[in-house]
Amino acid sequence: MNIKKGTQLAAVISGISTEGKGIYKTDEGLVIFIEKLIPGDKAIVEITRKKSSYAEAKLIELIEKSETRIEPPCNHFGTCGGCKFQYLPYQNQLEYKHKVVVDAFERIGGFNIPEIPAVIGSDDSYNYRNKMEFSFSDDKWYDIRPEQKPLTDFALGLHVPRFFTKVLDVEKCFLQSPVSNDILNLTRDFFKPKGISIYSTKTHSGFLRFLIIRQSKNTDDIMLNLVTYDYDEQLIEEYANLIKTNIPQVTTFINSFSTRKAQVAVGEDSKIIYGTGFIIEKLNNHIRDLSFKISPNSFFQTNTLQAGKLYSVGMEFLEPEKDDIVFDLYCGTGSISLFIADKVKNVIGVELVEDAINNAKENEMINNIENAEFILSDIKDYIKNENSSGNINLAATKIILDPPRSGLHPDICKILSETSFEKIVYISCNPVTQARDIAAICSAGNYSIEKIQPVDMFPQTHHIENVCLLNKN
Numbered sequence: 001m002n003i004k005k006g007t008q009l010a011a012v013i014s015g016i017s018t019e020g021k022g023i024y025k026t027d028e029g030l031v032i033f034i035e036k037l038i039p040g041d042k043a044i045v046e047i048t049r050k051k052s053s054y055a056e057a058k059l060i061e062l063i064e065k066s067e068t069r070i071e072p073p074c075n076h077f078g079t080c081g082g083c084k085f086q087y088l089p090y091q092n093q094l095e096y097k098h099k100v101v102v103d104a105f106e107r108i109g110g111f112n113i114p115e116i117p118a119v120i121g122s123d124d125s126y127n128y129r130n131k132m133e134f135s136f137s138d139d140k141w142y143d144i145r146p147e148q149k150p151l152t153d154f155a156l157g158l159h160v161p162r163f164f165t166k167v168l169d170v171e172k173c174f175l176q177s178p179v180s181n182d183i184l185n186l187t188r189d190f191f192k193p194k195g196i197s198i199y200s201t202k203t204h205s206g207f208l209r210f211l212i213i214r215q216s217k218n219t220d221d222i223m224l225n226l227v228t229y230d231y232d233e234q235l236i237e238e239y240a241n242l243i244k245t246n247i248p249q250v251t252t253f254i255n256s257f258s259t260r261k262a263q264v265a266v267g268e269d270s271k272i273i274y275g276t277g278f279i280i281e282k283l284n285n286h287i288r289d290l291s292f293k294i295s296p297n298s299f300f301q302t303n304t305l306q307a308g309k310l311y312s313v314g315m316e317f318l319e320p321e322k323d324d325i326v327f328d329l330y331c332g333t334g335s336i337s338l339f340i341a342d343k344v345k346n347v348i349g350v351e352l353v354e355d356a357i358n359n360a361k362e363n364e365m366i367n368n369i370e371n372a373e374f375i376l377s378d379i380k381d382y383i384k385n386e387n388s389s390g391n392i393n394l395a396a397t398k399i400i401l402d403p404p405r406s407g408l409h410p411d412i413c414k415i416l417s418e419t420s421f422e423k424i425v426y427i428s429c430n431p432v433t434q435a436r437d438i439a440a441i442c443s444a445g446n447y448s449i450e451k452i453q454p455v456d457m458f459p460q461t462h463h464i465e466n467v468c469l470l471n472k473n
């Protein structure tokens with residue numbers, strides 16, 4: 001069959017890709033990736049992109065549903081790009097994510113790995129997020145679903161995938177708590193009838209930009225952060241009074257300001273309207289409760305309960321001992337460093353973002369921790385310096401790595417491959433780059449994979465977090 005862009009064909013889905021797309025393999029061996037389909041689905045699809053080794057297609061008609069399909073609970077499903085897996089029961093999501101990790105280590109890493117235990121699932125597969133960012137938009141789009149509601153020029157919700165300025169007006173997001181949905185709807189109901197202007201990326205003017213809600217899962221704190229272009233004292237006071245009266249659970253309200261052209265939900269400046277201006281989140285490190293101060297722009301893992309499980313796996317793999325000195329590379333706001341500090345002699349966190357390092361130092365003080373050090377540096381420079389001074393193996397006994405999705409720079413893998421730390425614990429939100437990097441680290445024969453444990457931080461999405469332990473040979 002001559003397959004090209006526009007070709008329509010019947011497909012029976014046999015698997016799911018690492019990006020969460022359905023996979024159909026033609027008789028000629030061409031692999032086609034199709035969004036919104038799961039194994040067992042039969043569908044008519046249309047090719048949208050054809051490359052020599054693979055193709056992409058869109059769903060035209062679902063002819064026969066897979067037996068595992070369930071009805072997505074969310075009204076916005078299919079338009080919002082947020083949780084693509086709502087049509088898969090949670091247990092099937094976990095099995096699929098397990099396969100992604102196994103495939104990455106076998107195919108990309110080329111490893112003959114020990115059996116990988118089942119993915120550690122999230123107790124809450126909905127309502128688990130502690131942070132949601134919603135955008136305002138006046139670029140006409142449909143309320144809820146196109147067939148149900150007319151076009152609107154006032155939306156507060158989530159971006160429509162592939163449409164830069166279009167925002168889906170969201171009434172209820174299943175990833176956040178009911179009280180966060182109340183804040184979302186009250187905010188829309190307050191500003192919309194008043195005709196308050198919305199920031200436009202075309203004219204670079206307009207008042208309303210973003211609404212960010214952060215909710216601690218282990219304390220009662222809730223932060224509301226309204227990002228506007230400038231300040232309107234009377235309007236903000238009226239809105240603050242409405243929130244105080246109707247949603248007293250909000251403990252702090254911040255009005256941030258951004259005149260930036262980039263649509264990033266971070267203010268250049270901010271004013272605390274009421275409350276402390278931050279929330280406190282708690283994690284238990286099996287010895288005590290640790291407190292984390294979260295300001296509007298601080299990073300914190302978005303699934304608090306799973307973060308505790310993830311860090312516990314990392315700590316168990318590390319087997320911390322009282323004379324250990326541990327590097328926590330890519331430490332962010334230092335949560336992992338502080339989580340393990342009670343069990344080791346010293347922990348040294350290294351990170352590129354200055355605000356994150358400042359947060360880490362502040363959290364160290366709040367928790368009366370005195371054996372953690374936080375260093376602002378690019379990891380590549382830090383590792384190279386330590387290595388060229390001949391110090392790297394003396395400076396620490398064990399390492400934790402938690403890089404961004406893109407993984408490690410090849411120079412870092414090369415240096416690590418020649419070291420002889422007792423243990424390297426590599427935490428990653430991308431098993432593909434993780435498997436690639438670990439193959440490079442193990443290539444000199446100094447390390448081998450000892451254990452792997454995937455943890456699901458993001459139910460209803462295709463994302464999976466994975467922890468891998470390398471032991472010195």
Ligand SMILES: C[S@@+](CC[C@H](N)C(=O)[O-])C[C@H]1O[C@@H](n2cnc3c(N)ncnc32)[C@H](O)[C@@H]1O
Pocket residue numbers: 299300301330331332333334335336350351352353356377378379380402403404
């Ligand atoms: C996955 S996050 C780590 C999160 C942290 N371990 C936690 O659990 O809260 C990755 C971190 O790496 C930092 N980062 C990215 N590239 C870096 C680099 N080249 N050098 C140092 N840090 C970097 C990012 O700023 C981010 O904080």
